[in-house]
Structures are given as structure tokens and as C-alpha cells.
Amino acid sequence: MAEKTISLGNADSGVDFDVMSGTLGPDVIDIRKLYGATDQFTYDPGFTSTASCESKITFIDGEEGVLLHRGYPIDELAEKSDFLETCYLLLNGELPNKAEKDKFVHDITYHSMVHEQLALFYRGFRRDAHPMAIMVGVVGALSAFYHDSTDIDDPHQRMVASYRLIAKMPTIAAWAYKFSIGQPFMYPRNDLSYAEDFLHMMFAVPCEDYKMNPVLSRAMDRILILHADHEQNASTSTVRTAGSSGANPFACIAAGIASLWGPAHGGANEAVLNMLGEIGDISNVASALERAKDPDDNFRLMGFGHRVYKNYDPRAKVMMATCHEVLDDLGINDPLLELAMELEKIALSDPYFVDRKLYPNVDFYSGIILRAMGFPTSMFTVIFALARTVGWVAQWNEMIEDPSQKITRPRQLYTGETERTFIPVDKR
Ligand code: CMC
Numbered sequence: 001m002a003e004k005t006i007s008l009g010n011a012d013s014g015v016d017f018d019v020m021s022g023t024l025g026p027d028v029i030d031i032r033k034l035y036g037a038t039d040q041f042t043y044d045p046g047f048t049s050t051a052s053c054e055s056k057i058t059f060i061d062g063e064e065g066v067l068l069h070r071g072y073p074i075d076e077l078a079e080k081s082d083f084l085e086t087c088y089l090l091l092n093g094e095l096p097n098k099a100e101k102d103k104f105v106h107d108i109t110y111h112s113m114v115h116e117q118l119a120l121f122y123r124g125f126r127r128d129a130h131p132m133a134i135m136v137g138v139v140g141a142l143s144a145f146y147h148d149s150t151d152i153d154d155p156h157q158r159m160v161a162s163y164r165l166i167a168k169m170p171t172i173a174a175w176a177y178k179f180s181i182g183q184p185f186m187y188p189r190n191d192l193s194y195a196e197d198f199l200h201m202m203f204a205v206p207c208e209d210y211k212m213n214p215v216l217s218r219a220m221d222r223i224l225i226l227h228a229d230h231e232q233n234a235s236t237s238t239v240r241t242a243g244s245s246g247a248n249p250f251a252c253i254a255a256g257i258a259s260l261w262g263p264a265h266g267g268a269n270e271a272v273l274n275m276l277g278e279i280g281d282i283s284n285v286a287s288a289l290e291r292a293k294d295p296d297d298n299f300r301l302m303g304f305g306h307r308v309y310k311n312y313d314p315r316a317k318v319m320m321a322t323c324h325e326v327l328d329d330l331g332i333n334d335p336l337l338e339l340a341m342e343l344e345k346i347a348l349s350d351p352y353f354v355d356r357k358l359y360p361n362v363d364f365y366s367g368i369i370l371r372a373m374g375f376p377t378s379m380f381t382v383i384f385a386l387a388r389t390v391g392w393v394a395q396w397n398e399m400i401e402d403p404s405q406k407i408t409r410p411r412q413l414y415t416g417e418t419e420r421t422f423i424p425v426d427k428r
Contacts, residue, residue, distance in 0.1 A: 008034075024059050024068075041411045047232075048307075053240065054402065057090060057394055058231040065311035065359075069229060070094070078318045083224040084108060084194050087166055087390040090229055091397070105194075111167035112188035112197065115145045118172075122179045131176035131382045132261045138172050139165075140254035150248040152400055161249040162393040169386045170194065174201030177379055195221035198386070203374060215329040216373055219322050223366060226315040227384050229391025233307075235259040235266065239392040240399050241408040249396060256392045257385045263302070266384040269363035269370070270377050272303035276336045276343075276367075285342050293352045301347060303364030310357035319365040323372075332372050340368060 004019040006029055015037045018030040028051045031042060044050045059068040067074040070089050077086050081095075088096045088104045096104055121141055125134050142164070143150055149161035175185045178201075186201045196217045204210035230236070238259035242252040260266035279288045291299040306313060327334060344360055347353045370380050399405050 008038075022054075025061070035411075041413070043413055046307075047237075052232055052237060052408075053399065054404070055231065055395065055398060056093065057398060058229045058391070060231055060308050062306070062308035062310050065309060065314050067230070067314050074226065074314050075318050078222050078225050081225065082193070083221045083228070083387075086225050086228050090390050090394040091162065107163055108167045108194065109188075109190050109197075111163050112171055112190075114168050114171050118142075118145060119175070119185060122175060122185075125179065127180055127182065129180070131173070131180060131378050132257065132267075132385070134176040134179070135173065135257050135382055135385055136254050136261070138176070139169075139257055140251055142168070142250035143248045146250065150250070152243075152246060152248065158249070158397055158400065162397060165249065165253055165393055166390050169389045170198035171201060173379070173382045173386045174198060176382060177202055177376070180378075193217065193221070195224060199373075202379075213329070215325060219326045219369060219373065222318065222322050223369065223383065224387040226318060226362060226366075227387035229388070229394065232395075233265065234262070235388065236392055236395050239396050243396045243399055244405065244408040249393070252396055253389060253392050256388070260385050260388065261381055266381045266388070268302050268361070269367040269380040269384065272340075272363055273336070273367040273371060273377050273380070275302045276339050279339060279343070282339055282342050285339070285346055288343070289346060289350060289352075293350075301343070301353075301358070303360055303367075304347060304353065305356070305358040306361045309359060309361065312359045313361040315362035316360045316364055319362055319369070323365045323369045326369050326372050330372055334368060334372060336371070337368050340364065 004021075004027070005016040006019050007014045007016050008029075015034070017034070019027050020030050021027050035041060042050070057070065059071075060066065069077060069086065070093055072081075072089065072095075077089075081089075084105050085096065085101055087108070088101065118138065118141065121138060122134065125137070146161070146164060149157045149164060151157045171188050178185050184206055186204050186206070188197050189200060192200055192212075196212050199212065199217055199220055200210050232240075235256040239252045239256040242255040243249070247255075263271045275288075279285060288299075289301070291297045292301040292304075323337065326332075327337060344364070347358070347360075352358075366384075367377070367380055370383065371377070375383065
């Protein structure tokens with residue numbers, strides 16, 4: 001693969017390293033032999049300049065605002081595809097033909113029930129538990145229920161585990177909500193699409209019919225597509241790291257959910273709504289921006305900025321259009337949307353944000369849509385986790401099949417004490 005080399009170090013002790021080129025994106029310097037050859041490590045906290053793996057799944061050009069899944073632009077998938085077709089694409093590398101799609105939809109649909117014993121598991125949580133806490137626990141617990149799909153060396157078991165995770169996640173997520181409000185769990189319905197079924201399990205009750213709104217189910221489907229994968233972000237890297245030790249897929253995805261929960265990652269959509277609520281009124285936008293710019297204040301404009309995108313997040317554009325569709329259909333005049341638009345307008349023309357290339361990210365609008373659809377704020381990150389499950393699973397499978405895969409074991413720059421002698425407690 002490597003056609004070029006780069007020499008690091010001085011003329012006497014310089015070492016040549018292969019430079020690897022992908023199909024898109026920057027070249028990478030293969031430093032695997034660095035330590036052996038020079039007795040030195042590289043230092044890259046947060047992995048801002050490190051490619052942790054080779055991948056064929058998702059490509060992002062942050063400068064240009066491009067996001068491709070298996071080569072297909074995200075806005076085309078959001079417009080022309082549907083979530084399960086996108087799942088098939090992420091998992092298999094190609095769009096399915098009609099027969100492949102029908103079979104995939106059937107297989108996912110017919111794995112959506114969970115073991116009945118799992119329903120009892122929810123009762124161990126407090127009713128006021130955050131649904132993400134329930135997700136971490138229940139998804140981790142799947143490894144105790146589905147022993148027949150935890151052998152990671154068996155491709156069939158890996159596929160079964162992957163399907164189970166994608167199929168059961170809406171049920172598990174909706175039940176986390178139902179438990180918190182004391183309503184009966186709704187069982188999945190095989191006559192509904194993936195997005196419809198999730199809405200049904202969230203909002204239906206057994207005593208009456210639930211009328212599906214096609215605008216909302218389409219918006220739900222689109223939100224799922226937009227969050228399906230995003231290359232080596234924190235939670236995906238967590239899944240890969242957890243999986244690199246040979247841990248079972250359910251445990252690895254639970255680890256991914258835990259990582260996603262943080263406000264700098266998937267928790268940002270919840271944080272955006274909380275922030276808009278705190279700002280409260282357009283008259284307070286200017287002072288909020290001043291706080292966001294103040295280096296001594298740790299307040300940040302949630303839903304703005306991205307480690308990779310230094311341009312408009314392509315997902316945010318689709319999300320904004322979807323947001324308007326949903327609000328128009330529901331006839332909602334949400335003052336928070338007005339506030340969000342004002343904040344966006346001012347931030348995009350403020351030199352602080354312009355100079356740092358801080359644009360609205362996917363989470364800026366998703367919270368407003370989800371709120372209009374009736375989701376409580378605490379469920380926002382859960383929906384992100386539900387959508388991202390396919391990305392995690394696709395990346396986990398790719399890692400296991402990669403012959404160069406090794407257990408993730410970074411090194412460190414040690415700055416602690418040098419060796420010293422133990423002093424007994426009575427002498428300290
Ligand atoms: N508000 C105000 N200032 C910001 C913001 C923000 N939202 N984001 C970055 N900055 C400033 C930061 O203070 C720094 O300024 P300076 O150079 O003067 O010190 C500069 O921009 C670079 O920031 P950074 O922290 O080095 O950038 P990062 O790549 O480490 O952080 C981020 C990326 C997403 C964590 C950050 O932009 C952030 O905290 N944004 C708000 C949270 C958010 O919306 N997260 C969702 C990300 S998208 C969904 C996902 O993929 O999970």
C-alpha cells in the first residue's frame with residue numbers, strides 16, 4: 001500500500017517511515033515501528049493527529065463539510081434512502097437490491113422483541129433514573145440473555161448479535177421512557193417500519209389506537225439516518241477499544257452508550273435545549289454569546305463547534321429543513337426555535353465563532369425537532385444511541401475482521417515521581 005516514505009530524525013539517526021494513502025483524506029505516516037527504531041513515542045492527547053485504524057465505512061472532510069457513508073453523501077441518503085437501507089449499506093458496504101432489502105427488513109423486524117425476563121430487569125431501576133443510565137445497564141445485560149451470539153470469532157454469531165442490537169434498541173429505548181412515566185411497555189409491531197415502531201412503542205398506550213403521523217415518522221427516520229455513523233468519534237473509538245480485547249458485542253455497545261452520554265458528544269442535543277431554556281429570550285442572546293467567548297467562563301454554546309467539521313455540519317442542514325417540516329406540520333410556533341435561529345445568525349457573523357470556524361452541528365436542531373415530536377429532553381441522547389448502534393456495530397465488525405487489529409494499548413508521557421522508597425505510616 002505504501003508508495004512513499006518519510007524520514008524523521010537527523011541524517012545520522014533518521015528513520016524512514018512508510019506513508020500510506022487512502023482513497024480520500026490525508027495521507028498517514030505509519031509509525032508502528034517508531035518505538036522499536038527510536039525508543040520514542042508520539043504524544044497526541046485526544047488523538048487530534050492520529051488515525052487509530054483503517055476503515056472503509058465513513059468518510060468526513062471537515063473543511064468542506066462532507067460526510068459520506070460507503071461513498072454516498074449523507075444528504076442523498078437522508079433524502080432518498082431510509083434508515084434500514086442505510087443500516088444495510090453501513091454493515092455490508094453496498095446498497096441492497098430489492099430482495100436483499102426485503103430480507104434485511106424482515107430479519108431486523110423479527111428480532112425486535114426482547115427476552116421477557118429483560119422486562120423485569122427495568123424494575124431494578126429507580127423511576128427517576130436517567131434513561132441513558134438504563135440504556136447502559138440493559139444493553140450491557142443483553143450479554144446475559146443472548147449467549148448464543150457472543151462468540152466473536154464466529155461470523156454468523158457476530159451477524160446475529162449485530163441484528164439483535166439494531167433490532168432491539170428501539171424496544172429497549174422506548175421501555176426506558178415508559179418505565180420512567182409509569183406506563184405499560186408496548187411490544188413491537190411487525191407491521192410498522194423501524195421508525196414508526198419506535199414512535200408507537202414510545203407514545204402508544206394499550207387502551208387506544210395510536211395514529212401514525214407520516215411527517216413525524218419520516219422525520220424520525222431521517223434523524224436516525226443522520227446519526228447512523230460518524231467514523232472514529234469518541235463512542236465509536238470506545239466500542240473499538242472495548243472490542244479490541246475480545247469483549248462480547250453487547251458489552252462493547254454498552255461501553256459506546258456510556259461514552260456517548262457525555263455533553264461534549266451525544267449529550268449535546270439535550271444540553272442545547274437546556275441552554276436555550278436558560279437563555280430564555282432573544283434579549284439575552286448577546287450576553288450568552290459574551291459568556292461563550294469569555295476564556296474564564298466555561299460556558300460554551302452547545303450545538304456549536306466540532307472536532308472535525310470546520311464548516312457547516314452537512315447533517316445540520318438536513319436537520320434544519322426537517323425541523324421546519326415538523327414544526328409546520330404540527331403547527332407549532334416554538335419560541336425556542338426562534339431563539340435558536342437568532343443565536344445561529346449572530347454567532348455565524350461574530351468574529352470569535354468565524355475565526356474558530358465554529359458552526360452549528362447536528363445537535364443544534366435535533367433537540368428542537370424531538371421536543372416538538374413529544375420526546376422529553378432526557379430521551380434525546382437515547383435516540384442518538386439508538387441511531388448510532390448500527391455505526392458502532394459496523395465498525396466493531398470491521399475491526400474484528402481486520403487482520404492488523406491489536407488490543408488498543410496506548411502509551412504515555414510519564415511525569416510522576418521517579419522511584420522512591422516506601423515509608424511506613426508511623427514515619428510519615
Ligand atoms: N462555544 C464557545 N467556544 C467554543 C465552542 C463552543 N461551543 N467550541 C469550541 N470553542 C472554542 C474553544 O474555546 C477554543 O477557543 P480558543 O482557541 O480560544 O481556546 C476553540 O474554539 C477550539 O475549541 P476546542 O475545545 O479545542 O475544540 P475541540 O475540537 O476540542 O472541541 C467540541 C470540539 C465539539 C467538544 C466543542 O466544539 C464543544 O464543546 N462544542 C459544544 C458541545 C457540542 O455541541 N458537542 C456536539 C458535537 S457534534 C455531535 C457529536 O459528534 O457527538
